[in-house]
Amino acid sequence: MKAVAGIPRNHDGRGTRDEILAHAVQLASVEGLESLTIGRLAEALAMSKSGLFGHFGSKRGLQLAVLERAAEVFGERVRKIGRRFPSGLERLLALLEAWLAYVEEGDFQGGCFFAAASAEFDGRPGPVRETLVRLARAWVAALEGEIHKAAARGELDADTDASQLVFELHAFVQEANWSFQLFGDSVAIERARISIQKRLARAATTNGRELCRRLAATLAADVRGARALGELPSVEPGASSPLHG
Numbered sequence: 125m126k127a128v129a130g131i132p133r134n135h136d137g138r139g140t141r142d143e144i145l146a147h148a149v150q151l152a153s154v155e156g157l158e159s160l161t162i163g164r165l166a167e168a169l170a171m172s173k174s175g176l177f178g179h180f181g182s183k184r185g186l187q188l189a190v191l192e193r194a195a196e197v198f199g200e201r202v203r204k205i206g207r208r209f210p211s212g213l214e215r216l217l218a219l220l221e222a223w224l225a226y227v228e229e230g231d232f233q234g235g236c237f238f239a240a241a242s243a244e245f246d247g248r249p250g251p252v253r254e255t256l257v258r259l260a261r262a263w264v265a266a267l268e269g270e271i272h273k274a275a276a277r278g279e280l281d282a283d284t285d286a287s288q289l290v291f292e293l294h295a296f297v298q299e300a301n302w303s304f305q306l307f308g309d310s311v312a313i314e315r316a317r318i319s320i321q322k323r324l325a326r327a328a329t330t331n332g333r334e335l336c337r338r339l340a341a342t343l344a345a346d347v348r349g350a351r352a353l354g355e356l357p358s359v360e361p362g363a364s365s366p367l368h369g
Contacts, residue, residue: 141179144169145193152190153234157241157252160187184251191255194237202226203266205350213279213324213332216270217339220293220320221347227301228313229351235305239298264290279332280324289327296320317344 144165151168152160161183166173180186206219227236234240238260245253271286300316303309325336 141189144171144176144179145189148186148190149193149197149237150233152187153194153232153237153240155234156244157187157190158244160190162186187252188255191241191252191259194232194241195259197231198226198238198263201231201351205347208350211273212270212277213274213328213335214339216267216274217320217324217336217343218347219267219270220297221317221343222351223297224300224313224316225344225347225351227297227304228310229348236298236301239301264294267293274332278329279335280327281329284327289323292323293320296323 147169148160148165151165155164162173162176162180165171165186166176169176176186180189202219202222205222205225206215209215209218238256241252242256242260245256267290268286271280271284271289274280275282275284275286296316296319300312303312321336321340325333328336
């Protein structure tokens with residue numbers, strides 16, 4: 125099988141659980157979560173199956189651990205960035221911009237981890253799907269929460285339908301991820317950014333539209349600057365800062 129970049133072929137067999145998961149999440153992002161087995165990971169890491177069973181117990185245990193690891197990475201590289209910005213419309217825009225950066229800058233080799241995993245498991249009942257549903261709902265709720273705050277602050281119209289707006293904003297980023305991964309279309313990221321700005325401007329008050337206009341010129345650079353500060357952990361093992369949920 126083709127080796128995945130970033131997975132060492134001569135592992136000493138004493139890797140920690142975090143180091144193993146750092147490689148497993150990249151392998152799953154490229155080959156699929158269902159293809160991630162104890163045997164495949166042992167082959168990729170040049171480790172014994174028994175050592176991996178000791179960490180995860182089963183294929184399902186490994187898959188669930190990888191999902192949680194991917195959620196930690198998303199939290200650090202998207203949600204943590206958003207918390208640097210004031211709540212409401214500005215934080216909403218920052219979260220969406222950070223999500224686009226997460227796709228464009230290749231935090232996972234296979235693109236948005238959760239878009240790929242959801243496509244695999246959306247019709248397959250079980251603990252993996254249940255975990256994906258829980259994580260996805262938490263993300264949608266976070267975006268809806270910022271919409272409600274923006275409306276309360278007078279940045280979005282008071283009658284804004286938060287669920288409908290998140291549905292549309294979510295679709296823009298997912299489409300960008302699909303086009304960027306399948307076609308290598310880097311313009312898709314900018315198309316999504318423009319679509320987000322236009323949709324939010326339609327829902328915004330006069331003050332909100334002014335905020336959107338001002339942020340349009342600086343937000344992408346601000347978000348990428350925050351990612352480059354060195355405070356965000358590497359997906360690969362040996363990072364100076366551990367991941368936190």
